[in-house]
Amino acid sequence: MKRLFLSGIAICVLGAPAFAAECPQITVADNMGVAAGAFPQQYDLAEFEAAANCTMTFQENPDISALNDRIRGNGPAGDLASRMPEEPLVVVPYESVGIYGGTLDVLSNATEAGTSDFLSVRHVNLVRYSDDLQTIVPNIAKSWSWNADNTELTFNLRKGHKWSDGAPFTSADVAFWYNDLMMNPNVFEKPKDYALVAGERMTVETPDPQTVVFKLPAPKPGLLNHFAISYAQGFQPKHFLGQFHPDINADADSLAQAAGFENGYAVIKAYYGSSDWTDTPSPLLNSPDKVANLPADVVPTLESHIYTTDTTEGRHLVANPYFHQVDTAGNQLPYISEQDEVYINDNEVRILKLVNGEVDYKSQSLQLPSAPILLEGQEAADYSIDLRPEVTIGAFGFNVTHENEAIREVFSDLRFRQAMSVAINRDELNEVAFFGLGAPQQYVGFSPLPEFIDASSKGHMAQYDPAMANGLLDEIGMKDTDGDGFRELPNGEKLVLNLQFSTQGIAGQVVELVGQYWAQVGIQSAVKEVTPDEYRSAQSANKLDVSMWRKGQPVAIVLGNNELWVPPYENYFGNRNAVLWAEWVDSNGASGVEPPDFAKQLISDINDFQSAEAGSDNYKALAQRMVKNMTENLLFIGTVNAPAPIFHRNALKNFTTFQTHSYEYYRTYPYRATQWYFADGK
Numbered sequence: 001m002k003r004l005f006l007s008g009i010a011i012c013v014l015g016a017p018a019f020a021a022e023c024p025q026i027t028v029a030d031n032m033g034v035a036a037g038a039f040p041q042q043y044d045l046a047e048f049e050a051a052a053n054c055t056m057t058f059q060e061n062p063d064i065s066a067l068n069d070r071i072r073g074n075g076p077a078g079d080l081a082s083r084m085p086e087e088p089l090v091v092v093p094y095e096s097v098g099i100y101g102g103t104l105d106v107l108s109n110a111t112e113a114g115t116s117d118f119l120s121v122r123h124v125n126l127v128r129y130s131d132d133l134q135t136i137v138p139n140i141a142k143s144w145s146w147n148a149d150n151t152e153l154t155f156n157l158r159k160g161h162k163w164s165d166g167a168p169f170t171s172a173d174v175a176f177w178y179n180d181l182m183m184n185p186n187v188f189e190k191p192k193d194y195a196l197v198a199g200e201r202m203t204v205e206t207p208d209p210q211t212v213v214f215k216l217p218a219p220k221p222g223l224l225n226h227f228a229i230s231y232a233q234g235f236q237p238k239h240f241l242g243q244f245h246p247d248i249n250a251d252a253d254s255l256a257q258a259a260g261f262e263n264g265y266a267v268i269k270a271y272y273g274s275s276d277w278t279d280t281p282s283p284l285l286n287s288p289d290k291v292a293n294l295p296a297d298v299v300p301t302l303e304s305h306i307y308t309t310d311t312t313e314g315r316h317l318v319a320n321p322y323f324h325q326v327d328t329a330g331n332q333l334p335y336i337s338e339q340d341e342v343y344i345n346d347n348e349v350r351i352l353k354l355v356n357g358e359v360d361y362k363s364q365s366l367q368l369p370s371a372p373i374l375l376e377g378q379e380a381a382d383y384s385i386d387l388r389p390e391v392t393i394g395a396f397g398f399n400v401t402h403e404n405e406a407i408r409e410v411f412s413d414l415r416f417r418q419a420m421s422v423a424i425n426r427d428e429l430n431e432v433a434f435f436g437l438g439a440p441q442q443y444v445g446f447s448p449l450p451e452f453i454d455a456s457s458k459g460h461m462a463q464y465d466p467a468m469a470n471g472l473l474d475e476i477g478m479k480d481t482d483g484d485g486f487r488e489l490p491n492g493e494k495l496v497l498n499l500q501f502s503t504q505g506i507a508g509q510v511v512e513l514v515g516q517y518w519a520q521v522g523i524q525s526a527v528k529e530v531t532p533d534e535y536r537s538a539q540s541a542n543k544l545d546v547s548m549w550r551k552g553q554p555v556a557i558v559l560g561n562n563e564l565w566v567p568p569y570e571n572y573f574g575n576r577n578a579v580l581w582a583e584w585v586d587s588n589g590a591s592g593v594e595p596p597d598f599a600k601q602l603i604s605d606i607n608d609f610q611s612a613e614a615g616s617d618n619y620k621a622l623a624q625r626m627v628k629n630m631t632e633n634l635l636f637i638g639t640v641n642a643p644a645p646i647f648h649r650n651a652l653k654n655f656t657t658f659q660t661h662s663y664e665y666y667r668t669y670p671y672r673a674t675q676w677y678f679a680d681g682k
Contacts, residue, residue, distance in 0.1 A: 023054035025329045028094045039137040040130045041672070043090040048328070058084065058330040061100045063337055067318040070308045073296025074165050077321045080332065083166070085158040088332075089139065089325045091675055094654045097327055098335040098677030104652075105360050107350050110343050111312065113532035114504050115279045117364035118341050119231060120667035121676075122303040122317070122334075123278075126155055126227040126234050129556075129670045133659050136228045140169075140235070140302060140324070142210075150219040157210045162322040163300040167239045171206035176238035178204045180245055181272065186265045190586065192276055194226045194561045198607040219611045222559025229557055229666055232276035237300045244268050259293035271299040277573070284310035304334040304674045314342040325674055335677035345531050347503040354647050357381030360682075361668075363646040363661055367507035368434050371645050382650050387437070387643040391662040392550035394506045395443045395636040396420075396514065397569075399544055401580035401593050406489050407545070410476065417634040419472035421461040423521045424514055428464075430640045433509045438642030445564055445630040447552030447641070447664075452620045457631045462638065469521040478522070486524035497525035498545045502535040505549035505575070510639060536572055542579040549575035551636055553664055555623075558609070565606035565626060567595060569635065577635050598629045605629075651680040 024032045028041055035051045037043040049055055060080045061067070068077040077083065108115040126141040138144070141155040161169040181187045182195050191201065197220045205213040214223065227234055242248040244256055244264035252264030261267045270287045271294075273280030282298045283291040284307070291297060298307045302324070305317035317339040325333040344350050351370055353359055355377040366374075374385045398417055402408040410416050426440030441458040449455060477490035489495050497518070501511045508529055515525040530538075538544050551574065553564055563570050567581035581599060583592030605622050612619040630636075644661040654675045659665075 023049065023052050023056045023328060023330065025097045025327075026052070026092060027096060027328070028092055029096075031092075040132065040135060041092045042137060043092075044138075044142065045087045045090055045326075048090045052328075056090075056326075056330045058326060058332065060332045061319060061335075061337060063100070064319065064321050064332075067337060068321045070318050071164065071296075071306055071321075072308075073300075074321075078166070083162060083322045084160070084326075084332065085162075085324050086160040087142065087158055089158075091325050091327055091333060091672055093327055093675045094656050094672075096653065097329045097331065098654060098675060099681070100331075100335055100337060100677075102336050102678040102682040103338040103340050104336050104676070105340050105358065106342070107353060107359055107362055108314075108341055108343055109345050109365060109504055109532055111281055111285065112277065112279060113345070113502075113536075114365050115341070116231060116663055117362065117667055118339070119279055120669045121361070121673040122305045122339065123231065123666065123669050124233070124302050124304070125230065125669075127224065129228050129665055131656065131659065131670045131672075133665055133670060136224060144224065146221070146224075150221040151216045153214040153216070153223055155212045155214075157212070158324060159210055161302075161324055163237050163240070163302060164306050164320045164322050165237075165240070165296065165300040166322060167237065167300065168209070169235070169237075169302060170209035171212035172209070173235045173238050174212040175204045175206050176242060176248075177234060177236040178202070180238075180242070180247060181236055181268075182276075184247075187268060187272070187274060188276075189274070192232065193563055193566065194223070194230065194232065197223075198611065219613075220560070221614065222556070222561070222610055224560070225556045226560030229664070229669075230561070231278055231666060233278060233302075235302070236272065240296070240300050241268055241272060260290040261287075267294070270294075275572070282307055282310045285312070305339050312343070314340065316340050323674070327675060333674040335675065347508075354383070355381060357383055357649060359647065360649045360652050361647065361655075363644070363658075363667060364663070365504040366645045366647065366661075367503065368437065368642050368644050369507045369509045371435075374645055374647065384648055384650055386646045386657055388646055388658050388661040390550070390641060390644050391447050391554060391660050391664040392552040393441065393443060393447065393641045394510050394548070394639045395551040395575055396639070397547040397575060397577035397636045399542070399546065399577060399579075400635070401542060401578050402545065403542055406491050406493055407495065410478070410489055410495075413476055414633065415472045415476055416478075417637065418461050419469040419476075419521065420518060420523070421634055421637045422463055422465040423469040423523075424517050424637070424639065425464045426462060426640055429510065429513050429517075430642070433507060433513060434640055434642040438640035440640050441638050442631055443551060443636040443638030444627050445552070446555060446558065446623070446627065448554060449627070450555055450623060453624055453627050457627050458638075460631045461634060466521055473521060473523075480522060485522065486519070487522040495524065497523060499525045499527045499548070500530050500535055500538060500544060501527070501548050502530060502532040504532045505535070511548060514639070539576050540572060540579070547575050547577055547636075550663075551575040557664055558606070559614075560610070562606040562610065565602045565630070567599060575636065598633050602626060602629050651678050651682060653677050653679050 026032045026034050037047050065077050106118045128139045130137050142158045143156045145154050197216045197218050200217040203215045244252050244267040246252045246264050256264045256267045270283045284297050309316040398411040400412045430438045442460045442462040444457045478487040481488050515527050567578045568576040580593035581595040605626050609622040648655050
């Protein structure tokens, strides 16, 4: 069937239609009798046309050429036919087919702090979770399949799919990401755990441009889950970054040096960074004096929008002219033409901007203690607040590899961690900080806890028992030797816990209350709010006394990512502990501090768990032992699992109720933000 596309707002005419001339503009709210496809709320093009007995016509954003002209390095946009895949992904809008235009205004904390909220709005990966948070559905990939023993995962890509600069996207871009970036120590010092199977690398084969095969050294069915949830995308543009890669282009270093960089890898890091975090500073920010010598301001993307500016104050983006999705009326997505991100590290200022209605959407960094003021302002500023369950729980981790040997010895004593846990009055904490809406509990690793694991683990050392706490601290030999009401270390040294926190990770009121509870059993502390970057830097440098951030993952993530169970028990952006144990593991014992047996058992168990047959006795036994080891050793002390606010301006349409307030399912990604639009044309 031949298709003819016209630019602008003109409808594309299709030759010799086999079905009805126009497709019904179905929505989730009204499917007009059209049968559902293989996956919820979306279809492949041929699947939709067959289900709706129609031939789809296509339209584009009337401003797309002007938006494309703002992307340095892009040539003329060309007509729609040259920009769309042969079989685009058809997205079913929630309430209505939208209208083009407007700018989405959002807030983040800083360049790499609090940005996942905004990243998720434009994010794509090979697959994603549908909004039921149960069903994995296609996105960049058209389809996938596993072999019988889950050691071979095959993705089929969309023919004719293009990067944001118009270059073809193929299986070579997936292989380039894995082989030439992820597995290259010049880019990543060590591969990320999700890219390995029990510590061993996979192989990636590309039998043709639309087929990519991951071959695993052992079963790991959670690899698919990883691509459905993670910010880390399984592809990078080989045509673009490859020109600066010495293993691909013999002239890479000289090309880089002509642009003012030391070598080709320096250019790759300027564009891509040395992290899998997709919001690392672009050349616009980290190489402003050299960016004009590079072929483009930012690396080409498959996301719905692409940077046009990147500063210390924020970023601005425009719609990707080559985006692969359409709605049921044939309109190329996204509807919203531009996005604007502003950085504000001060939580009170962020809240004020929300209450004034200056922001279109926000969830990250919003904590339940801020809910009253946000709820009070809804009617006046015409926005809505949804309180949604959190996956994670605020948790505190005493630094068991503290650089001060005397403090390390105390923190490594399980009795001390038990005392600090039972000293917390979680019921009062729930009432005061969370308005009684939360559930006091211990940190157990999994969140939610799988049904086959005894729920009593949530209560382990979670009772309020200051007498027990005092008794345990006495046993350790921590006494008040100077009469100031606070205990010293057993060697007589003063102990004042430095409780540094970031509002992005945990509410300040929670930290202050916990500090008061600990003071009541004689442990002195000083509470200080810092920026997310300051907190993370101190944590990674082993400078924190106590880590504190939200923590926990559903089974779906754990099956693809082992980071919560292996020192330092999360990535740079999360709640870490035992940094020197991690150094020992990474160096095979050459440096760092050897972890105790329970920590070694956790490493072994998580690798076996990821390869076990889901639901088998072995699978359950491994998970049960993981929870027992994590919970009873109290590397992280849980507090209260509570809901948190999600904010959106009422003019933002096709905005649905989220199942959770969670980073763990990658915030907006299951809810298809590409079909958001503004009713007021903002």
